[in-house]
Amino acid sequence: MAADLPRTAALEVLRAVRSSDAYTNLALPAALRRHGLSGRDAAFATELASGTIRRQGLYDAVLAACIDRPLAKVQARVLDALRLGTHQLLAMRVPPHAAIATTVSLVRSDVGPGAAGFANAVLRRVTEHDLDAWVELVAPDPADDRHGYLSVAHAHPRWVVDELARALGERAAPELEALLAADNEAPGVTLVARPGRSTRDELPGEQTRWSPYGVHLESGDPGSVPAVADGRAGVQDEGSQLVALALSAASVDGRDERWLDLCAGPGGKAALLAAIASGRGAGLVANERQVHRARLVAGALRGSSGVLGLVVADGTRPPYPAGSFDRVLVDAPCTGLGALRRRPEARWRRQPGDLRTLVPLQRALLSSALDLVRAGGVVLYATCSPVLAETAEVVSSVLGERHDVTLEDAAALLPGVPDCDGPLPGTFQLWPHRHRTDAMFGALLRRQ
Incomplete structure (x- = not known):
């Protein structure tokens, strides 16, 4: 039986994520294009790849119960295929015979007949129980260890x-x-109309609940939407839109002409802020340390009239005079644990030790931003992570070191967004299960 293209594409994504540290959301579109997949085939390959990566830990526990040797002893290319087969058997509406036969075919063509026979035997053992029964068999007793x-x-x-x-x-x-x-839910696609360049009436889909610029795309390729193709609109989660809106809605004392996005890559928030700034006669400087991410920012800002410049520089040692900006966004590098719907590999790639590197960087970036904003101006510190070490503890640490900064009420800048109070008074925290957005954190600090 010949291996079909959607499953082949999904398998390629798993291998790219495992062996090359690729990101699912980047590897997947490339695989779909390479195999010419669209419509139902593209949707099937997307769910197969993303769903398998999301639930990899559970599927590995199931496979470990079905294999008589440690998973580390199983050839990595075979294990990738077994994970795909397990996802089809336990979480997709794929008939068991089809899930097994196509997975075995993938292994036979890729590794050989001996490995194919092994895969066939393992997947038949997986079919002995459904997903709920497997969870009861391989997970600790919740009464003894709920987490x-x-x-x-x-x-x-x-x-x-x-x-x-x-x-x-x-x-x-x-x-x-x-x-x-x-x-673990597959995220929808949210579009943003960049004000002054497009309106959300141009965009297909249901309007977002709180952002006045967003719509939820019901189906199809966002790149086929004319405003997106032209750069007048983009793909952006509503939570990220709300971060940019919170900074733009804060009051500042005096002039309001120069805005800065200190960690601008990949450019979505910078593009929205530049569009808003342009409508007020202000402009945005986009700063990004990494050259390849700066190229993405340049693409996002293409055609925008509200851009004062794009600078490749380290945000902890910025090339700008102190007090030279009225508003500053610090969308700090973080663990990304607030975007696990969109970045399914992050949960397996990140380690607790990453906080030892990220937290000092986050503090340094926030301190730098506070030096760059003038008296009476504001800084919005944001992370796509709800982890307290990256949110409340970073803000509290920096506030404890400075006497020229006050913490303002950022949650009040999101009118109508319910139940979004953050871990510090005045901060906001969005949640996937409450708001259907990424888990964005925001804190507004004013320079005195």
């Missing part, structure tokens, strides 16, 4: 479950499982 159970059942590393519970605080008990389940 351990949720870690396996919802395919999140244990340390991530612990950090998300800390971030939820007193609401962890009733909401933690809903948050983990939301992380």
Whole structure:
């Protein structure tokens, strides 16, 4: 039986993520184009690749129960295919015979007949139970270890479950499982109309609840939307739109002419801010340290009239005079644990030790931004992570070192957004399970 193109494309994505540290959201479109997939075939390949990567931890636990040797001893190329087959058997509406036959065919053509026979035997063992039964068999007893159970059942590393519970605080008990389940849902595509360049009436789909510029694309390729193809609109989660809107809505004392996005890559927030700034007679400087990300920013800003410049520079040692900006956005590099719906590989790639590197960088970037904003101006510190070490603790640490800064009420800048209070008074925290957005955190600081 010949291996079909959607499954071949999905397998290529898994291998790129595993062996080359590729990002699913970048590897997947490339694989779809390479195999000429569209419509239902593209949707099938997308769910197969993304769903398998999201639930990899759970599927590995199932496969470990079906194989008589450690998974580390299984050839990596075979294990990738077994994960794809397991996802089809346990979480997709694929008949078992089709899931097994196509997976075996992939292994036979890629590795050989011996490995194909092994894959056939393993997947037949997987069919002995459904997903819920497998969870009960391979996960800890929730009465003894609730976080351990949720870690396996919802395919999140244990340390991530612990950090998300800390971030939820007193609401962890009733909401933690809903948050983990939301992380495993396939995200929709949200578009943003860049004001002054397009309107959301031009964009197909249902209007977003809180951003006045967004729509949820119901189906199809966003690149086929004329405003997106022209750069007058873009793809951007509503949570990211709200971050840019919060900074633009804050009051400043005196002039309001020069805005800065200190960590601008890949450019979505910079493009929205530049469009808003242009409508007010202001302009934006986009700063990005990494050259390849700066190229993405340049693409996002193409055609915008509200751009004062694009600079490749380290945000912790910026080439700008102190006090030279009226508004500054610090969308800091972070673990990305607030965007696990969109970046399914992040949960398996990130490690607790990453915080030891990221947190000092986040503090340095926020301190730098506060030096760059003038008295009476504002800085919005944002992360796509709800982890307290990256949110409340960074802000509290910087505030404790400076006497020229006050923490303002950023949550008030998101009128109508319910239940978004953050871990510090005045900060905001969005959540996938509450707001159907990425888990964006925001804190507004004013230079005195």
